[in-house]
Amino acid sequence: MDETAQQTGYERVLVPVGDKSDPNNLTELASLLVDPRHGAVQFVHVTTDRSFVGSQEAWRTGSESVAQSQHQLRQQGIESTGSIRTARNAVAGILEEAEEYDADAILIGWTDTDAVSRIVEQLLRKADCDVLVFRGDADPTNAESLFVPVVIPPDENRLRMTAILSQRSEAPVTFAYVVGNENTEEDGWEVLEKSATGLEAFGVQAETELVNGNDVIGKLGELSADHDIMVIGTSRGWWLRQSLFGRKTDEIAETAQCSILMHKWQGEVPPE
Structure with a gap:
């Protein structure tokens, strides 16, 4: 963040989303952390299934999750975009997307599964931007x-x-x-x-x-x-x-x- 961020927020926030609803209220949290006037949020779904059937299903469910999150922020007047990416693993896909998007923050959910914990730890070590990891059932805007x-x-x-x-x-x-x-x-x-x-x-x-x-x-x-x-x-x-x-x-x-x-x-x- 630059020096004006103390009053305005992040300019480019990347939010990885899964194939289900937003269990950690990441969309709501992104609305608090992004600059409401000049900032934007990019939602990305990363699929690693390269089989035809698995890939088609992953793209379909991922697209639905991304579209839902985008719509929610646009209703609040916040610019948001979406992306579906295939990568060798989730961490690689998120880092590649963050670099291309020039994100100044990655916002990701924290659950009690070992797979998610490993993804979080690798992002904390490898990401060249702020990383925010959120766990919560309550709407952070409240x-x-x-x-x-x-x-x-x-x-x-x-x-x-x-x-x-x-x-x-x-x-x-x-x-x-x-x-x-x-x-x-x-x-x-x-x-x-x-x-x-x-x-x-x-x-x-x-x-x-x-x-x-x-x-x-x-x-x-x-x-x-x-x-x-x-x-x-x-x-x-x-x-x-x-x-x-x-x-x-x-x-x-x-x-x-x-x-x-x-x-x-x-x-x-x-x-x-």
Whole structure:
């Protein structure tokens, strides 16, 4: 995103869609994140079935999903286009489409299937643009509260994205810090103050919350019950990295009592 994005949103968002309805409300989320005046959303369905019968069916169902999503955004006055692509695998197809479309963000759903988890992880590592991964059953346009756990002050790219989401949804932001065995309340208040100050630079005021607890994931699950969307990152400084990658990818999602939006900004290197 460029410097004006703190008020307007992404300019070119790519949304991969499957052959079913939108289970993660990605279309609604795209409407919040894209620049409503100059931005556009491209929906893409990737098929890997090269047999004649399988390919025809994949194109038919994929086209229906793409058309449905396009129509939904056009009703809101947001420019949207669609594409059906055949590739050797889903990740390759999405990355090829993102490059051709010159996307500044990829928005993809997060489910509890191993196949989808592997696709998400590869996109987080390989995409040359922002990647946003969303899991939630509720319409994000109806969100009334955003929850952002922190252990270090968020990068300005994540703060910018959070500000866009807050401004477009009119949902207030709460930063939370969990004090455990390896940190102190003083550390926590310092991080919270810097996080709130950073977000304020993008025009959004935030609340802060400091709690004690050695079970970080469990505590975040408890706190999330009072919010609608939890925003988390994937940086090397992120304390949940072992849960967000590897075989425990879905642990956060299973514990959280709200929707989850995982954000990797362009150029950020996920942990090994």
